[in-house]
Amino acid sequence: MSRGLLSIMAAILLLFSTFSMASEEAPKGASNTAQKEMVQLAGADYWRAVKGGVEGTTTSRSAEHGVLISTPGETWYILKEKWMSPAGAVAIFGSIFMVVAFYLIVGPLKLSKARTGRTMTRWTRWDRALHWSMAFTFLTLAFSGLMLVYGKHFLKPYVPTDLWGFVIWLAKQYHNYVGPLFGILVVLVLLKWWRKSIFRKVDFQWFMKLGGMVGKHKGSHPSAEFSNGGEKALFWLLVVFGAIAAASGLVLDFPIFDQTRRDMELANLVHGISALILICGFVFHIYIGLFGMEGALEGMVTGEVDETWAKEHHDLWYEEMKAKEANGELDSAQNAKQDDVKGATANEQTS
Incomplete structure (x- = not known):
């Protein structure tokens, strides 16, 4: 009787944990995918702005210090x-x-x-x-x-x-x-x-x-x-x-x-x-x-x-x-x- 009860309880706990892990993994995977897409999207926008000559922020005091890539340099x-x-x-x-x-x-x-x-x-x-x-x-x-x-x-x-x-x-x-x-x-x-x-x-x-x-x-x-x-x-x-x-x-x-x-x-x-x-x-x-x-x-x-x-x-x-x-x-x-x-x-x- 005791062994049977323990076996049933163990099966219930295992089943619950499986469902719990599956439910946790699905949002986590979805979250990672979304995060990668966001990073890629942000990165594309960032580099597009950089290649376009958009100025950023830096501690440098040199001329054109805010421009990382100068597109007219392609002509040169x-x-x-x-x-x-x-x-x-x-x-x-x-x-x-x-x-x-x-x-x-x-x-x-x-x-x-x-x-x-x-x-x-x-x-x-x-x-x-x-x-x-x-x-x-x-x-x-x-x-x-x-x-x-x-x-x-x-x-x-x-x-x-x-x-x-x-x-x-x-x-x-x-x-x-x-x-x-x-x-x-x-x-x-x-x-x-x-x-x-x-x-x-x-x-x-x-x-x-x-x-x-x-x-x-x-x-x-x-x-x-x-x-x-x-x-x-x-x-x-x-x-x-x-x-x-x-x-x-x-x-x-x-x-x-x-x-x-x-x-x-x-x-x-x-x-x-x-x-x-x-x-x-x-x-x-x-x-x-x-x-x-x-x-x-x-x-x-x-x-x-x-x-x-x-x-x-x-x-x-x-x-x-x-x-x-x-x-x-x-x-x-x-x-x-x-x-x-x-x-x-x-x-x-x-x-």
């Missing part, structure tokens, strides 16, 4: 990655292709007459130091900048991850810290050579004859002052676009003066375009200095140019220097050098 990304990067590669390789084709088809510009062995001082030590400092700084900045833009395409897939990380870190640090030095050098170049780079009528005549490098005017050596029309054009290209590149680079280097993301994106695009123009321009400059004109590199290496070279490429400057020499207006060091050269030439002729 498309311009940079889909247009500028491919166009920049085409422009750079196109410039290189052009100078190679020019060299193969037209060839270098040679001197029309034999060298005299007498030289004239064209560049001082200060001139050469400034030129080569600018050349080294520009070329290394160009290389590091191109690494930052194109390195992920031509280097990253082929090197270990750690090496790639170090290379791109080094390129970034070098570009950021040496960039301001380039701006200082641009100012020094402007102060040093702006007077010799003012365009005059003779420069337009030089352009009309294409510098005597191609066509029916090849080898004609059109008249030029200390700087010819091409050198003056390159000078102002360096000054104008170098200043733009330096200024936009400073905006990117020091984002601590309340620059907005729009300011940074615009500075990035301007910096890239100006740097690209400089790179393409200096491809031609390097070609002329190394391969395109006989005797051009010698002057910037030693500071001296042969009189034949001076007379053919910068005849107005040559005449001006000869007039000063005849009037005794050259400094003592220049006169001493000229005397040494003349003495050496006379000894050679005697022997």
Whole structure:
């Protein structure tokens, strides 16, 4: 009797607990489902607002501190990655292709007459130091900048991850810290050579004859002052676009003066375009200095140019220097050098 009663009571309790658990689990499961749906719905609304540029609340004091995602940045990304990067590669390789084709088809510009062995001082030590400092700084900045833009395409897939990380870190640090030095050098170049780079009528005549490098005017050596029309054009290209590149680079280097993301994106695009123009321009400059004109590199290496070279490429400057020499207006060091050269030439002729 007692065992039967206990069994019946146990069965009743078990049945009651089962129904009780089932009744509790159903609302709990329904509650979890509803809660997930609410979270998902709230999350979608939240991220939709964030992506739409809706401002939130933060303790940051920086510009645009309340905007987590800036949707206009998509336009900057498309311009940079889909247009500028491919166009920049085409422009750079196109410039290189052009100078190679020019060299193969037209060839270098040679001197029309034999060298005299007498030289004239064209560049001082200060001139050469400034030129080569600018050349080294520009070329290394160009290389590091191109690494930052194109390195992920031509280097990253082929090197270990750690090496790639170090290379791109080094390129970034070098570009950021040496960039301001380039701006200082641009100012020094402007102060040093702006007077010799003012365009005059003779420069337009030089352009009309294409510098005597191609066509029916090849080898004609059109008249030029200390700087010819091409050198003056390159000078102002360096000054104008170098200043733009330096200024936009400073905006990117020091984002601590309340620059907005729009300011940074615009500075990035301007910096890239100006740097690209400089790179393409200096491809031609390097070609002329190394391969395109006989005797051009010698002057910037030693500071001296042969009189034949001076007379053919910068005849107005040559005449001006000869007039000063005849009037005794050259400094003592220049006169001493000229005397040494003349003495050496006379000894050679005697022997």
